[in-house]
Amino acid sequence: MYQNDKAKTAKSAPTWHLFVPKLYTLLRLGYSWTDLRHDAIAGLTVAIVALPLAMALAIASGATPDKGLITAIIAGFLISALGGSRFQIGGPTGAFVVVVFDVINRHGYDGLIVSTIMAGFMLVIAGLMRLGTFIKYIPQPVVTGFTSGIAVIIFSSQLNAFFGFGIDGLSANVIGEWTTYLSSLSRIDPITSGLAAATLALIILMRVYMPKAPGFLVALMLGAVIAVLFSLPVATIGSQFGDLPKFLPAPSLPQFSLQEIPALLPSAFTIAFLAGVESLLSAVVADGMTGRRHRSNCELVAQGVANMASGFFGGMPATGAIARTATNIKSGGRTPVAGMLHAVFLLLIMLLFAPLAVYVPLACLAAVLVIVAWNMSEFDRFVNLLKAPMGDRLVLVTTFLLTVLVDLTVAIEVGVVFAALVFMHRMAGAVEIATHVTLLEGDRDDLADSSQSAYVPGHGLPKGIETYEITGPFFFGTVSLLADVLDRIDVTTEVIILRLAKVPMIDATGATALSDFVDRSLSKGQVIILSEAQPTPLKLLTRMQEEKNGGNLLLAASFEDAKRFALARQSEKP
Known part of the structure; x- marks a missing residue:
């Protein structure tokens, strides 16, 4: 009798209940000072981790470091406030580096803003159409193939700053980058490469011996102090980008014509796809760590609103960040308030300490991104998938190579179609x-x-x-x-x-x-x-x-x- 009553209740629940943010449903249950204390500590911890990543990812994407901070603040706040996950932390991620860099190169930063807003609209529609469930079915070889490919691209793009080549107008593809590097070995700057290597070694050592310490931030701060004390002739955020703004910009729309929209649609679709897949993957990881359950379609709507808002404020694309979400959980975060406070703390840091960021060497940021690339590569999973059946291996390698050598959008499209063909072949073999x-x-x-x-x-x-x-x-x-x-x-x-x-x-x-x-x-x-x-x-x-x-x-x-x-x-x- 109980089960029947429960089933009737579930069937009679209004559809809009599926889109009510987790924040509202949790606050209805009560929110204590103890919850606030845990959320505040977790939010501050995540903000310390997110600060260097936001700037580094923005620079790697061909934007200025303040764009990364704006994205982490605006999108990070809205993803937590409106999302369907209790623990999700949003912001710029490595998955967007390649597509953002490409859009800026082709259409300028205004084109990126329009693409981000369009992608946000697509995500809202996808959520309202309840496509979140289907996005979760993207095959693992496709996801691993293009994330590993993105990792290779990020790693390759950072060698210029890591070794101090000082190459302007570097090729946008991996083959061209490595060709230029190999022909420019004599231009390696020992001071820059030494500082980058020391930063990389410090981050690795802190991860091994002090895993709870904010390794990225400590390494950047020490790198900046050393560069200033010894007057090292290395490129810094200040020398490359000037002073960072101390306030958030006013929301606005860029100048664009309707004729540009068809050209921006593929990029917008790729941004929406990546944001949807990575955010739901992050939410699934959080569910596995906590035993909770997220609402995928509500999460997509929140991601869409957050990306549109980020675009209006001049930010970049954003999605759920797996590493920062895991940090939130390990730091004791209990509700979406932790993610909202992480954005507030980032805003305070931007308002109070923006002038100090100009001293951070770009070589140190390159070392941070090398670690990000390694984490994204999922090397162990990639190797493990190479032991899978032949069809899965072909999907993995094809998606990986297309990501690195051709184009991310093409890689996703071909990878998904290829995976579907493999699946159909297996199903056909099962029918007799x-x-x-x-x-x-x-x-x-x-x-x-x-x-x-x-x-x-x-x-x-x-x-x-x-x-x-x-x-x-x-x-x-x-x-x-x-x-x-x-x-x-x-x-x-x-x-x-x-x-x-x-x-x-x-x-x-x-x-x-x-x-x-x-x-x-x-x-x-x-x-x-x-x-x-x-x-x-x-x-x-x-x-x-x-x-x-x-x-x-x-x-x-x-x-x-x-x-x-x-x-x-x-x-x-x-």
Whole structure:
């Protein structure tokens, strides 16, 4: 009784309840000073981690460091305030570096703002259409392939600052970058590369021996102090970008024409895709660490609103950041207030300490991004996936190579399509007729003796009655041999029984193929009986037959009924 009442309550709940932010639902349960203390400590800790990352990622993306801070403040606050996850921390991430850099190069920073706002709108629509569930089904080889590819691109782009090459107008592709590096080895600056290597070593040592310390921030501060005390001739944020603003800019729209929108659509789609996938992946990781459960579609709507707001304030694309979300959880964050406070603390740091950021060497930021690239590479997972079945390996390597060598958008599109084809191939292999004649096979040798392929199933029924059993989901990837099966049926066959008990689903193509099978059989004077069909496939088949020719399907609830009906039909003939 209880379960039925609970099910009725769930069904009667309004749809808009799915989009109520976690913040509201948690505050309704009560919020104590103890919760605030835990959230404040976690928020401050995450802000300390996010500060150097926001600036470094902005610089790597071809923007100025203040753009990263603006994004972390505006988008970070809204993602936590409006999202469907209790622990999500949002802001700029490494996944966007490549696409942001490309958009700025092609369309300028105003083009990036328009793309970000468009992507935000797409995310809101995707959330309202409840597509969050489907985004979570993006295959792991595709996700790992393009994140590992992005990691390689980030790493390659930072070698210029890490070694102090001082190369202007560096090629935008990995091959061109490495060609330039190898031809410029004599330009390596020992002071810059030494400072970068020391920063990298310090971050690694702190991770090993002081894992709870803010390694990125400590390393940047020490690097800045050393550069100032010893007057090191190295490039800094101040020398490269000037002073950072102490206040948030007023919201505004860039100057653009409607003619530019079609050119920006692919970039906007890529931003929306990356934001959706990474935010939901981050939320899933948080659920696994805490045992809680997020609302994916509410999270997508929040990501969309946050990206639109970031664009209006002149920021960059944002999404859920896995490392910062994990830091929030480990630091004791309890509610979305922690993420909101992390944005507030970043704003205070920007207001009070922006003048000090100009002393941070770019070599130190390059060392930070090398660590970010290593974390993004998911090397262990990449290697593990190389041991997966051949189809998964091909998807992984193809997506990875296209990301590095061609274009991120192309890599995502090809990777997803390739993964879908692999999936369809596997499903087709799982669908078979009871005699183990698979519905997906190679080309037939026309020169072979046709008598060798004759199909005579053993079913114990009288001559003239044949039975076939289809097993597995019957969709467009598994219907290619259905007509061939009909061709191989003996011409003296009078009744054909199709057993469908093991067909859990059927799509329009599968239903059309079966409907055509029925029509062709009827044209030869044969009777078709569908036996044991499940409700959903049966409903589609019946509807398509009725629309086509008034309905020629003969149905049997069980195989025994089908056999009795077949014997009766056979006995009716003279």
